[in-house]
Amino acid sequence: MNSILSNFIGGANTFGFLLIALFFAKFWKRTRDPFFRAFALAFLILGIGRIVEAASRLTHASTPAVYVLRLVAFSLIIFAVAQKNMRSKKG
């Protein structure tokens, strides 16, 4: 029962991440601000990461390597925020 609920919530999370990526992609299309592009990419990676995690659990091939995708996504966000701060300080 617990795993069914967990998988259901996990699926909702995956869809949520991809939807958030779509929102940021829309903002990037409208504003051409690289900040939004980075966020869109980061959330896309988080969504794909969840799919990879689920697939690795299904095939019993779970490894810590799947969490590297999360690391990449968060690093992208840190980079985007830092870059935005530097640009605001300059101009």
Next chain:
Amino acid sequence: MAAFVYILCAITSSCCAVLLFRNVRGSKTGLLFWSGLAFIFLAIGNLLLVVDLLVVPQYDLLIVRNLVTLSAVSLLLFGLIWETE
């Protein structure tokens, strides 16, 4: 190696939350606030990942982690829909 990845995930997501909240005051929209709040929950989720897989591996905290992540996703989606035109 695994522990290193899990801990780095927790640290980077916490950094994201801190960086986003630092920029909230100067922002015109509430989107940064909701993003910051969402990343706090994501950071908690990643901390729970460390606890789940390294501290208490005999217990399964997957559903708790998923619920925390769902909270993060819901908060950010709310912010994206409510705060933007």
